[in-house]
Amino acid sequence: MNKPAKTKYGIHPLLESRWSPRFFSEKKIEKEKLQRIFEAAQWSPSCSNEQPWRFIAGEKGSATFEKIFNGLTEGNKKWAGLAPLLVISMARKNFIASNRENFHFLYDTGQSAAHLTFQATHEGLFVHQMAGFHADMMRESFNIPDEFTVASAIAIGYPGNPDMLDEDEKERAMAERKRRDLNETVFTGSFGVIWE
Numbered sequence: 001m002n003k004p005a006k007t008k009y010g011i012h013p014l015l016e017s018r019w020s021p022r023f024f025s026e027k028k029i030e031k032e033k034l035q036r037i038f039e040a041a042q043w044s045p046s047c048s049n050e051q052p053w054r055f056i057a058g059e060k061g062s063a064t065f066e067k068i069f070n071g072l073t074e075g076n077k078k079w080a081g082l083a084p085l086l087v088i089s090m091a092r093k094n095f096i097a098s099n100r101e102n103f104h105f106l107y108d109t110g111q112s113a114a115h116l117t118f119q120a121t122h123e124g125l126f127v128h129q130m131a132g133f134h135a136d137m138m139r140e141s142f143n144i145p146d147e148f149t150v151a152s153a154i155a156i157g158y159p160g161n162p163d164m165l166d167e168d169e170k171e172r173a174m175a176e177r178k179r180r181d182l183n184e185t186v187f188t189g190s191f192g193v194i195w196e
Contacts, residue, residue, distance in 0.1 A: 005177045014121045019177055020128040022079040023164055024157035028059070029084055033123045037156070040119030046108035052092040053112040053151075056142055060084045067141040072153060073132035080130070082164065083155035088138055089113055090148040109151045120156060128155045 005016045038055065046052060058064025060083070068086040069077065080086065091109035095102050102108075117127045135150040144150065162174060188195040 005179075008182070014118060018117065018121045019126070021126050021159055022128065022172065023160040023162050024083040024126070024155065025160040026060075026082075026084065027158045029125065029157065033120075033125065034085070037116050037119045037123065037125070041112040041116040044108070044112040044115040046111070047102060047104040048095065050092070050095055050102055050105075050108065051112075052102060052105040053109040054090045054092070054148065055087050056090070057085060057087045060086075068138070068153060071134050071137040071141060072130065073134070076130050076132040076153070078166070080128070080153075080155045082160060083128075083157040085156040087154040087156065088133070088142075089151045089154065090144060091151045092148050094147060106149070106151060113152060113154065116154075124158065125156055126159055130154065 005019075007016055034057070038057075041053065041055070042051070044051075044053070056064065056068070058066070058068050060081075065086050068088055069081055071088075072080055089109055089112070091105045093102060093105050094100060113129060117129075120127045130153040133150070133153040138144065138150045138153075183194045183196075186195040187193050
């Protein structure tokens, strides 16, 4: 298993230990933990408290799980079927009351997924979010209304054994976690001016 990230300034241990594995145990996730991770997502902040996020969750062995799995790209199918829970997140594009465009709908839905991830890490679970899915297939399989965008697919579970992966996937899964330097991310005064 990957070691916690070595951060420069000592961020929260849950953030240091969070990572996105490609191997999961078959252990079923306890219902109480699932309720807490989705409640954490529910309490995420959003523009005008619009809460544009929605989730469809399927436990392994269910028709919902199979539909989500079938909507993944081939690369993600190599490992995501090992997870005990697959989820898709959706985001409502317009404000409910006015039907005006909500410019922040994807941003807010991403925050909701981040809150879910933080709570899941606290629960001893791991989350792997995926961009590799077929949105049209997901939309058709689940009768998703046009006012929603399929934002991401998510695998959730307990860590398994990396030896269950083929060599290429195992190498990717065990690679050191890295991030660019903070000076390349946070600026002051104008773009590119290092914040210190």
